[in-house]
Amino acid sequence: MDLFSHAWTALRAAVAELPDEDFERPSGCAGWLVRDLVCHLVIDAQDVLITLVTPAGTEPTVDAVTYWKLVDPPTGEDPLDALIPRLAAAYGEPRWLKFHLDDVGSAAGRAAELADPGVRVGTRDEVLTTGDYLTAYVLEWTLHHLDLIARLPSAAEPPAETLAASRAALERIAGTAFPASFSDSDALLVGTGRRTPTDAERAALTGFPAKLPLILG
Template identity: 40%
Template sequence: MDGTDGSEGAGSVVGRVAEPWRALESAYARITATVDGLADADLHRPTRCRGWLVVDLLLHLVLDAQRALVTLASPAVGPADVNAVSYWLSPGDPEEGRHAAWVRRSAAAFDRPRGVVRLWTDTAPAAVRAAAATDPLGYVSTQGHVLAVPDFLATLVTEAVVHHLDLAVDLPGAPEPERDGVAIAVATLDGLLSAEAICPADWSDVDYLLKGTGRIPLTAHDRQVLGEAAGWFPLLG
């Protein structure tokens, strides 16, 4: 898999599960299981996203589920201009810092953080139902790109799995991400990494996701095994 365009990586990403919408369903359900029933104090715990509390990151995920609803109702004419891997190579949002600040302010505006949880539990299942009802052979448009429906769903799953790990960092007893979602996220990182790269044999899938997204720094041993490929990290921000 070539890390420059992801053309081969995309097939392996969406091919990891028979129905990508089911992976999205499981990914969102695990996030719900992580936050549902948390006390206000737990919703104000820090996450792996610097400066974001659990409630902040959950609101960011609500916005992602809302974007899914809009996107799945926005059919496009193919062909796609990006796929499940090359989507992540698009230039970053220059307003990202403002978005983060807006999310924090918006989350703080709720009377109680439980309000964000309720918003999530209403929105996430609706996004899954929309995904299940969308033609898997069709195309959709989002953020200035056209994607095949399975590829778009794979991007949602990847983000959900990574942010699930972000949310659960300081929450004892939080469930692990579901394996199909993890497989899609791992395949996404594989597509972004040079085919010649060899990851350390002692990495678990979760280690790969955390290190591949810069949540955990590479160790000296990691860098030695990866060689020049260590310069590619983080593969995904």
């Protein structure tokens, strides 16, 4: 749960420090500008708040790893994906997106800090402990932090601890470890298809047992 707070605080701080012009630049999410990604983070924060107050009375069906499902690459036909850019554009000025993310995001962060990690909650038709849910979201925040800074070389990177934890989570999802020559960022970017591997990385992946990219849903 400390890693959740660390990852979420760092991501929100990175957004808060962006100059307005960066909101119109492409993000690491295909087809989304930075402003679209930030709008998605607002919705993610709302999901966290909703889940933390949705108790479940049955046994867990997933944990922090099995919460993530491997899915087919997006086709662009998901109605929610199409809605996000329209919502983001409706904010008009970046300051309103920043304000909303800070407002809802701060509340989600406080709720996570106050949550009992052993309580079971329901989301996406699954049941898991609050601790596992928040642990799963470390990967979400870290990947989206990398998406945020994909074309913003001066922006702050994700914390080293959350990068390492996210790599370990992705390796558990894949059922295998990435080559030791990969940095944590490279393992996450290449592993999830956010970046094409270099020739050297492709050679290092020879015989890699998992099918790449790992698209999480």
